[in-house]
Amino acid sequence: xxxxxxxxxxxxxxxxxxxxxxxxxxxxxxxxxxxxxxxxxxxxxxxxxxxxxxxxxxxxxxxxxxxxxxxxxxxxxxxxxxxxxxxxxxxxxxxxxxxxxxxxxxxxxxxxxxxxxxxxxxxxxxxxxxxxxxxxxxxxxxxxxxxxxxxxxxxxxxxxxxxxxxxxxxxxxxxxxxxxxxxxxxxxxxxxxxxxxxxxxxxxxxxxxxxxxxxxxxxxxxxxxxxxxxxxxxxxxxxxxxxxxxxxxxxxxxxxxxxxxxxxxxxxxxxxxxxx
Amino acid sequence: xxxxxxxxxxxxxxxxxxxxxxxxxxxxxxxxxxxxxxxxxxxxxxxxxxxxxxxxxxxxxxxxxxxxxxxxxxxxxxxxxxxxxxxxxxxxxxxxxxxxxxxxxxxxxxxxxxxxxxxxxxxxxxxxxxxxxxxxxxxxxxxxxxxxxxxxxxxxxxxxxxxxxxxxxxxxxxxxxxxxxxxxxxxxxxxxxxxxxxxxxxxxxxxxxxxxxxxxxxxxxxxxxxxxxxxxxxxxxxxxxxxxxxxxxxxx
Amino acid sequence: xxxxxxxxxxxxxxxxxxxxxxxxxxxxxxxxxxxxxxxxxxxxxxxxxxxxxxxxxxxxxxxxxxxxxxxxxxxxxxxxxxxxxxxxxxxxxxxxxxxxxxxxxxxxxxxxxxxxxxxxxxxxxxxxxxxxxxxxxxxxxxxxxxxxxxxxxxxxxxxxxxxxxxxxxxxxxxxxxxxxxxxxxxxxxxxxxxxxxxxxxxxxxxxxxxxxxxxxxxxxxxxxxxxxxxxxxxxxxxxxxxxxxxxxxxxxxxxxxxxxxxxxxxxxxxxxxxxxxxxxxxxxxxxxxxxxxxxxxxxxxxxxxxxxxxxxxxxxxxxxxxxxxxxxxxxxxxxxxxxxxxxxxxxxxxxxxxxxxxxxxx
Numbered sequence: 001x002x003x004x005x006x007x008x009x010x011x012x013x014x015x016x017x018x019x020x021x022x023x024x025x026x027x028x029x030x031x032x033x034x035x036x037x038x039x040x041x042x043x044x045x046x047x048x049x050x051x052x053x054x055x056x057x058x059x060x061x062x063x064x065x066x067x068x069x070x071x072x073x074x075x076x077x078x079x080x081x082x083x084x085x086x087x088x089x090x091x092x093x094x095x096x097x098x099x100x101x102x103x104x105x106x107x108x109x110x111x112x113x114x115x116x117x118x119x120x121x122x123x124x125x126x127x128x129x130x131x132x133x134x135x136x137x138x139x140x141x142x143x144x145x146x147x148x149x150x151x152x153x154x155x156x157x158x159x160x161x162x163x164x165x166x167x168x169x170x171x172x173x174x175x176x177x178x179x180x181x182x183x184x185x186x187x188x189x190x191x192x193x194x195x196x197x198x199x200x201x202x203x204x205x206x207x208x209x210x211x212x213x214x215x216x217x218x219x220x221x222x223x224x225x226x227x228x229x230x231x232x233x234x235x236x237x238x239x240x241x242x243x244x245x246x247x248x249x250x251x252x253x254x255x256x257x258x259x260x261x262x263x264x265x266x267x268x269x270x271x272x273x274x275x276x
Numbered sequence: 277x278x279x280x281x282x283x284x285x286x287x288x289x290x291x292x293x294x295x296x297x298x299x300x301x302x303x304x305x306x307x308x309x310x311x312x313x314x315x316x317x318x319x320x321x322x323x324x325x326x327x328x329x330x331x332x333x334x335x336x337x338x339x340x341x342x343x344x345x346x347x348x349x350x351x352x353x354x355x356x357x358x359x360x361x362x363x364x365x366x367x368x369x370x371x372x373x374x375x376x377x378x379x380x381x382x383x384x385x386x387x388x389x390x391x392x393x394x395x396x397x398x399x400x401x402x403x404x405x406x407x408x409x410x411x412x413x414x415x416x417x418x419x420x421x422x423x424x425x426x427x428x429x430x431x432x433x434x435x436x437x438x439x440x441x442x443x444x445x446x447x448x449x450x451x452x453x454x455x456x457x458x459x460x461x462x463x464x465x466x467x468x469x470x471x472x473x474x475x476x477x478x479x480x481x482x483x484x485x486x487x488x489x490x491x492x493x494x495x496x497x498x499x500x501x502x503x504x505x506x507x508x509x510x511x512x513x514x515x516x517x518x519x520x521x522x523x524x525x526x527x528x
Numbered sequence: 529x530x531x532x533x534x535x536x537x538x539x540x541x542x543x544x545x546x547x548x549x550x551x552x553x554x555x556x557x558x559x560x561x562x563x564x565x566x567x568x569x570x571x572x573x574x575x576x577x578x579x580x581x582x583x584x585x586x587x588x589x590x591x592x593x594x595x596x597x598x599x600x601x602x603x604x605x606x607x608x609x610x611x612x613x614x615x616x617x618x619x620x621x622x623x624x625x626x627x628x629x630x631x632x633x634x635x636x637x638x639x640x641x642x643x644x645x646x647x648x649x650x651x652x653x654x655x656x657x658x659x660x661x662x663x664x665x666x667x668x669x670x671x672x673x674x675x676x677x678x679x680x681x682x683x684x685x686x687x688x689x690x691x692x693x694x695x696x697x698x699x700x701x702x703x704x705x706x707x708x709x710x711x712x713x714x715x716x717x718x719x720x721x722x723x724x725x726x727x728x729x730x731x732x733x734x735x736x737x738x739x740x741x742x743x744x745x746x747x748x749x750x751x752x753x754x755x756x757x758x759x760x761x762x763x764x765x766x767x768x769x770x771x772x773x774x775x776x777x778x779x780x781x782x783x784x785x786x787x788x789x790x791x792x793x794x795x796x797x798x799x800x801x802x803x804x805x806x807x808x809x810x811x812x813x814x815x816x817x818x819x820x821x822x823x824x825x826x827x828x829x830x831x832x833x834x835x836x837x838x839x840x841x842x843x844x845x846x847x848x849x850x851x852x853x854x855x856x857x858x859x860x861x862x863x864x865x866x867x868x869x870x871x872x873x874x875x876x877x878x879x880x881x882x883x884x885x886x887x888x889x890x
Contacts, residue, residue, distance in 0.1 A: 126716055262337055269293045
């Protein structure tokens with residue numbers, strides 16, 4: 001079942017002009033329009049995500065992968081001009097056009113975002129449990145004991161010591177904070193989780209354990225995910241299929257192992273070779 | 277009955293980073309694999325053995341030809357019996373086939389650190405929905421059959437020797453009992469004793485609804501487990517012979 | 529009594545200011561008793577201002593619990609001393625009105641007396657300390673113990689208008705939350721409270737849901753008073769001068785303090801305590817530490833520490849005017865002035881608590 005179907009997603013910073021799209025992208029070698037100076041962060045991006053599937057998006061910083069992910073997660077940047085269509089299973093119309101309340105409901109329930117920066121996603125003054133509980137409480141949970149039990153369950157699933165549940169989030173290690181973010185994202189059993197650079201700020205050994213935990217939970221719960229990373233290793237570990245982005249355009253897509261081992265596009269070949 | 281029919285399979289790499297040179301990996305390779313058969317692929321280094329397996333698994337995109345697979349007719353769109361063309365099906369179909377029936381293991385264990393060996397082996401089963409304890413039980417059984425010391429079961433494979441890792445790798449490939457198992461030199465790092473254990477295990481699996489296409493270097497292993505041998509040379513199919521006729525030939 | 533105060537208070541407040549000869553202040557104040565106020569408009573505020581405040585109040589009544597901005601004027605006392613309440617009261621008062629001002633339960637605080645006098649002098653109203661006689665009651669931090677009726681308006685002075693400011697200092701973000709009834713953050717605050725204390729431990733400004741739509745800060749009244757907001761006969765007007773916001777709870781509006789299904793809202797309890805003056809056990813009591821009139825009454829044996837033993841902590845009614853009535857007749861109920869009996873208003877006495885708690889949820 002196709003969960004999410006995105007067509008022609010575009011994010012432009014600046015006034016934009018008629019020639020923006022032709023003058024930017026992979027062939028033009030830039031994401032900035034030489035005529036009007038606008039930055040075409042991403043454009044002409046089409047993708048679909050099926051239930052339970054993990055889609056990776058790789059690219060260097062500035063390639064447009066985060067802009068794309070933000071649109072999929074229904075984040076709105078007031079400075080950006082956006083366009084495109086996101087259709088989502090069980091919902092009428094274009095998700096990019098929905099009102100605040102529908103968007104809020106979707107973000108509380110069906111679509112969860114794990115922010116790249118922990119600060120954007122967590123309140124450090126709340127307890128770790130409180131940060132996870134917020135999602136449940138926003139969704140209308142009103143029994144304290146039910147909330148506690150669910151938070152405990154999510155802590156266990158994401159391998160956070162349950163006895164730290166009532167400590168302020170600011171006292172948690174980076175890896176634990178990332179786990180709290182993931183626990184929070186999973187709280188209301190979403191159908192889709194968008195992870196933006198899930199390894200940012202984590203030690204290599206911690207990265208591996210967080211990613212492994214996410215992969216296990218993702219499979220067990222059958223939740224679909226979009227994983228954005230500049231790190232090919234992250235995407236290789238998590239994603240079934242991968243999009244490669246450059247200068248705001250998707251330049252290649254396919255099975256993750258195929259993209260890694262038999263890259264077709266010149267840029268992908270360079271990217272792979274620069275890692276291995 | 278034929279489970280896999282490879283017809284005119286070709287693979288050419290366009291190396292943009294090397295000044296757009298073209299490298300031929302496979303050139304018009306055709307052969308059939310019968311149900312329950314153990315097919316060994318041999319050839320010198322660079323002859324296209326790994327490329328062949330990767331094309332079958334679709335880690336490589338075949339440039340030409342067909343790979344008709346009959347092991348999952350229930351997943352095929354067309355009439356039963358037509359099979360599925362692995363060279364042409366889309367990414368989603370490949371994922372579904374991999375999840376359900378096609379297993380692949382390379383000579384290198386590609387695992388994340390700090391996951392105990394038993395969990396590495398149990399993972400494919402758990403992803404199929406087998407309860408954690410059952411999956412771990414099956415994993416222990418496989419590791420014990422492959423003579424991996426029990427002390428290592430709960431240890432991290434990253435700390436293992438080459439041979440120990442390879443046993444974990446092989447056990448992981450076998451645990452979900454795929455219909456078609458693609459093995460890329462799974463025994464290269466094993467000592468003779470362990471290799472015998474691996475051979476015994478592979479023998480037991482083949483014929484039990486599992487068909488194997490494997491790349492092997494070791495003649496003794498091939499003689500012990502293979503039914504037929506596919507010989508590749510410079511990307512081309514040289515011949516397909518019963519293992520009895522292969523005996524004595526020098527393998528590069 | 530009022531006259532004495534007019535003469536005394538300003539003199540005392542000249543510290544640090546320009547030195548003014550005492551007799552000249554007296555002369556100025558004397559002139560106020562005459563037609564010195566002739567330059568002022570009725571009820572101090574000009575008509576445009578009163579109209580503005582009334583408009584805001586009407587809008588607040590129309591959208592219960594919603595904070596309505598208004599053009600708050602400078603008043604002849606500092607922001608934070610009830611300037612919002614004064615503007616609301618003065619805009620509501622007419623010459624036939626009777627006005628009462630309470631400050632944390634007391635009619636006799638300096639601030640309450642000054643506000644009362646301002647209304648007397650400028651709005652030509654009667655003032656009273658008896659809750660049942662007042663048409664408009666302005667109050668700070670309390671709702672009177674005696675049940676208010678549909679002919680009364682309670683004006684509450686509000687220091688902080690938005691309950692969400694506790695959880696987010698951004699008013700812009702909070703306005704968006706109100707617009708979309710997005711109160712998840714406040715629920716986390718309650719959750720954290722229970723985690724820390726085992727129960728919801730919010731002493732005052734208890735977050736309260738009005739008409740199932742807007743979350744409201746009921747001003748710093750104790751939890752004891754919060755249930756009185758629900759389905760009341762009277763109109764509540766909340767006014768903040770510094771923040772220039774007015775909000776209201778009209779009569780018979782559902783007002784529900786936020787709480788978990790399994791961690792219910794509770795009011796303060798004073799087990800085994802009674803007002804030392806009137807003996808009341810069903811009113812909001814405060815601890816008072818007073819010098820003992822007779823040191824011999826010290827119960828402590830030995831009496832080695834004379835300094836300590838000369839003070840004792842006692843409970844007293846916070847609502848002083850009702851306490852006075854109870855002192856005369858200890859049996860009068862909070863609804864003694866109504867035709868009907870058994871009107872539910874705030875918590876019951878500890879004795880009939882179980883009986884009344886059954887009906888409190890309705």
